[in-house]
Amino acid sequence: MADLAKFRALIDGVRIEDNAQIVKQKSRDFYWYSPVLKRQLDHVTADLIVTPRDEAEVIRILAAAYETGVPVTTRGTGTGNYGQAMPLSGGVVMALTELKQVGAIRPGSVTAGAGIVISELDAATRAHSGQELRLHPSTYRTATIGGFIAGGSGGVGSINWGGLRDLGNVIRARVVTCEASPRVLDITGDDLSKVMHAYGTNGVITEVEMPLTAAYDWIDVLVGFDDFMAAVRFGDELGNEDGILVKEIAPIAAPVPYDYFLRHQKFLRRDQSVVVVMVAPHAMGAFETFVARRKAEIVYRSDKATAEELKSLPPAYELAWNHTTLRGLRVDPSITYLQVLYPFPTHVESVERMVGLLGDEVPAHCEFVRFDGRVTCFGLPIVRYTSEPRLDEIMRLHEANGCPIFNPHRYTLEEGGMKQSDPIQLAFKREADPKGLLNPGKMIAWEDPDFDFSSGKLFLFPGLAAAA
Ligand code: FAD
Structure with a gap:
């Protein structure tokens, strides 16, 4: 049983929001694009929103969650379309928007906090050395870079650079685990597939290093x-x-x-x-x-x-x-x-x-x-x-007719993706989130290891009722 009162006490000093209306608003994303998800998820809300100021506070929050059994759903700015950032079991939504520092900008790369809005990151690299991100979602002006890596796939620029999943399109992700003593891991290369497009189910990305290309006034x-x-x-x-x-x-x-x-x-x-x-x-x-x-x-x-039109x-x-x-x-x-x-x-x-x-x-x-x-x-x-x-x-x-669908009317990783479990992401979840507290209900392989993807059955997360 989650102990929310103890959780609050353990993270004393971290910014907490418990106004029910604001909590509900920050427990949503663009799930309502789908009439199916709207029917299933409309009632979902967290108990609290926490907004860490830095990585040290992320670590405190995740240690407290581990100790008290409180689920944690990480959120950028909530522009995902499949209920990705919605807390299906209630608990805490952790908003990463204060982790927005821009670090080193080098020829071809930038380091930044995961919660920075993409257009702000681009503005910094443009001003510094006429460089821009290779690709961005059309939510350039609203979404965070961490949310794009954890929840998105590609977008503007993909005609030249492919998708996020392609080697080289993310250089490094710094990830905090949800354990008694959370570890901080710098993940690169092949290992990035553990946390990319994993909906924050197996770690919290606090910092990213992204490749850059020459910027133009498109x-x-x-x-x-x-x-x-x-x-x-x-x-x-x-x-x-x-x-x-x-x-x-x-x-x-x-x-x-x-x-x-x-x-x-x-x-x-x-x-x-x-x-x-x-x-x-x-x-x-x-x-x-x-x-x-x-x-x-x-x-x-x-x-x-004309200037008027452009405005x-x-x-x-x-x-x-x-x-x-x-x-x-x-x-x-x-x-x-x-x-x-x-x-x-x-x-x-x-x-x-x-x-x-x-x-x-x-x-x-x-x-x-x-x-x-x-x-x-x-x-x-x-x-x-x-x-x-x-x-x-x-x-x-x-x-x-040979045209695969990536179903945007499902809230689980598997049903929205390749309709099969991802053993790499599952194995990393066992390591990084042994109690299964990070964004519950989104990885079928964790919730129901025997689920038969060929059955044509819809997965229904039993914990969904807890957020009512
Ligand atoms: P959120 O919605 O807050 O989170 C997305 C997922 O990532 C959630 O599962 C959340 O738990 C997890 N997460 C967020 N931050 C972290 C973190 N730091 N560590 C671990 N997990 C984290 N997507 C595209 O790929 N391409 C597009 O072109 C595109 N266009 C869009 C247009 C519109 C109008 C809308 C509504 C959505 C669009 N999307 C697109 C989906 C979405 O906007 C992007 O994927 C966006 O990058 C998500 O960022 P966010 O900060 O809003 O993430």
Whole structure:
């Protein structure tokens, strides 16, 4: 039985919040994107929020949790989409936002506290030496770097650098364990897979070292197309164009851009699909030639926008990745979305097949990326949601057509990922969190070692009731 009163006494001096309304607000993320997760997790709340000021306080909190049996769910800024940072068994949410120091900035790398917001880290490296992070989520302006590593996968920049999971895209993570005397481990190389995308289930990242690349004042461009598949082919060819430096390529099918990108609406027609692109300033001439050769139409470019327009328009990356869905949800709260991989080399044909099968029930949204060294695309299509059985049916249709789904309607690591346990992350949890107090309910392999992933059954975490 967790002893919260003793926990509080043990961490005397650490900042604690117990106002029920604030605690509830800080116990949530963007789980409500999914009608399934909204139904399952809406009641979830922690008992307390703790905000350590430094790594020493993280260590005190984790030692106290171990002694008292209080669960700890680590939080960056709570922009995850799958209830990752939600305390399914109640207990404590530990917000890492005060761990925001920027350390050494060298040619090609930066060290920083895990709780720093990504845009603030980028601003520091730009100001220091004209360098920027290789990739970031579209939540650049709100998410923390530690939350990206523990809960995200890739994003803007993935067309050049692949995903976070690719060797070299994270250099080092400093991790605190949840034991009687918490250990502080500097993790590098292959070992990083133990804690990356582990939802904070097996350690708390306090500091990271990230690789950097040259920074540019990226130009936002929208290219309009009458035919969505022409937009997809354009994206594919641009991704494979060797000499034009871009950071983002996202074809999005009509009528999504017109209906949902309200502040860009004046540049668009309703029947127009677009490709959202970020182009390096020195590559703009070559990009214009590339566009002209395909008789495509640039409908918006930020370098020709007025000062007034620039003030009112969101950056291109906030039209892409999961911001496309967010803009849609603001207009039509009944929609939801999927996460799909269209595997190389048949990615363009796969997109076409799924568009043919599902039409306007599932308006397409692709994101071109480098994946295992090839240019291919992910999809974050909008789903005009009707029911859970139909959503499942749409996912089954994708998989039957060779397009794996990373299910964003599940709160566990396994069901949202490869639908199998990860022995490396499980083994590290045994070592780093022997009492199973870190973010309970998210790793099926820990909660129910006999769970049969091939059964098609939904995992239901028994502890979920504790957070009610
Ligand atoms: P949180 O949501 O607070 O936490 C995420 C997970 O990491 C949780 O499980 C939490 O327990 C764990 N965690 C957080 N900090 C630590 C730590 N220091 N140590 C250990 N565990 C920790 N994701 C992408 O990958 N690419 C995108 O382009 C993208 N676009 C998005 C757009 C929108 C509009 C939204 C709502 C989400 C998007 N996401 C995207 C998901 C999410 O924004 C990112 O993954 C983000 O980086 C998470 O950071 P955070 O600080 O909000 O983490």
